[in-house]
Amino acid sequence: MTRRRAALGGHTYEFADLRALLAAATPERSGDVLAGVAASSEQERVAAQGLLADVALSTFLDEHVVPYDEDEVTRLIVDSHDAEAFAPVASMTVGELREHLLRPSTDTTALAAGLTPEMVAAAAKLMRLQDLIAVGRRTPVVTAFRSTVGRPGTMATRLQPNHPTDDPAGVTASIVDGLLLGCGDAVIGINPATDSPQRTTELLHLIDDVRARYAIPTQSCVLAHVTTSIEIMERGAPVDLVFQSIAGTEAANSGFGVRLELLREAHEAALALDRGTVGTNCMYFETGQGSALSADAHHGVDQQTLEARAYGVARAFDPLLVNTVVGFIGPEYLRDGKEITRAGLEDHVCGKLLGVPMGVDVCYTNHAEADADDTDALLTLLGAAGCSFVICVPGGDDVMLHYQSLSFHDALYARQVLGLAPAPEFAEWLSTMDLLDEAGRVRELPAAAMRTLTAGVR
Incomplete structure (x- = not known):
């Protein structure tokens, strides 16, 4: 697990692992506050989102938010990952994936088997409502x-x-x-x-x-x-x-x-x-x-x-x-x-x-x-x-x-x-x-x- 730090407004924020970073970067909701995983302030949330944008997508294939050995859902996600479908975005960060998904020329449906749930969750955390609408509209599933x-x-x-x-x-x-x-x-x-x-x-x-x-x-x-x-x-x-x-x-x-x-x-x-x-x-x-x-x-x-x-x-x-x-x-x-x-x-x-x-x-x-x-x-x-x-x-x-x-x-x-x-x-x-x-x-x-x-x- 990798600790990540960001300085913002004269304060340094530290996130113990990818799980903590994802939680802190999430737009506020009462459940995360109840669970004790939410950002403590909007400033910390912005710092976490900035760090998350720079995380390489490949990181999610190695650093799991729920341990592989303890969880069959994690094993399903990892073992069924399609490297070929992932190849077009393999060198991208989370922020770059967001930009890629928002481009009208991107075939979002072709990426499905190459993306993990944690990758798409991370990208969604960086989107405003109009981004979520635009990407959803261009991604039909029939x-x-x-x-x-x-x-x-x-x-x-x-x-x-x-x-x-x-x-x-x-x-x-x-x-x-x-x-x-x-x-x-x-x-x-x-x-x-x-x-x-x-x-x-x-x-x-x-x-x-x-x-x-x-x-x-x-x-x-x-x-x-x-x-x-x-x-x-x-x-x-x-x-x-x-x-x-x-x-x-x-x-x-x-x-x-x-x-x-x-x-x-x-x-x-x-x-x-x-x-x-x-x-x-x-x-x-x-x-x-x-x-x-x-x-x-x-x-x-x-x-x-x-x-x-x-x-x-x-x-x-x-x-x-x-x-x-x-x-x-x-x-x-x-x-x-x-x-x-x-x-x-x-x-x-x-x-x-x-x-x-x-x-x-x-x-x-x-x-x-x-x-x-x-x-x-x-x-x-x-x-x-x-x-x-x-x-x-x-x-x-x-x-x-x-x-x-x-x-x-x-x-x-x-x-x-x-x-x-x-x-x-x-x-x-x-x-x-x-x-x-x-x-x-x-x-x-x-x-x-x-x-x-x-x-x-x-």
Whole structure:
């Protein structure tokens, strides 16, 4: 480990190792303060950012923020690094990588396999919001199952019809509501109130029946634990996407009850079902800054760097979808709208630079210093940044998980204002169902389509 020093304003700042330097260079957020790793002042943060800009990218291949021998995530990152893809930037520093990524001529997608999570996290720490937006927009990641997600000019949505008791009628009503408003092209995904094999299977059949009845080109997911998904796949349940929450350290993933080998088993089982029509990406991961810290599994690393490491886990399994639930853990980790906004844009660009199909749950808990103006702003910025998908719930209020997210109408706003379209297969289905007008906009409560889609709903 190398100590690094910087003199600024008559004071000398010293950072014991790369881990400490990365933490001190991170724009302020409450989680790093809680963990005791944040810069003690803005002056120290500026000094750390100056030092970080001069760190050679090759340093990250030798100096690990979480020890190689102690952590399977570190081993995955190091052992899967592509030296050939890294070659074009191998001689650069972090600051030079930032400048390289901002050049319009740079093919950012070609670098993905050559960049480590720590490299992209470091570059993001040196970016202002407009940099994060510009780089994210120029780094599309396209995946497919029954619909194609991530194409430039599109923004897909996860239709999240959660219900506090998993009531079939309530879930179905929410699904219909979302479909009528043009949502659900990324996935129709339910957080179950009870994570049991029986309930998970029942909910999967419910979604699959709706999807098959109306030939909807989308995929279903019940966000049960990966072990539940493996069990019900063996029983013949209609599993499209296997879901799992993941984090950036082995210890944090153990807190979620998963290891990399378990994820590999689930991935292979889902591939074997061969349920996709336009692609084979069949995994869905959720992440969020602060998850490792909340599990006391952060190893003294700042939460943004650990979040990027979670994307290093995700990309090993060729997922269809990955999203950060950016404000869900609470103000202990992201205190207010400003911190949530910064984190959402950081997460989006870091995932994209690593080749991960990034979406964002634009959300906050009711005890955070945030409100709907903050979600409006972040949604708009993410739409400009080329975000692959966002999550939408009826009315923007999740009645099961008790947090505030986006509504179906918010997705319509973003698509209309920013000129974005749904996933192409889903847009064609909406048109076939007479849910779009001649300009490609979702119609206002089309009576014929309403009668068709609500037939049989009780």
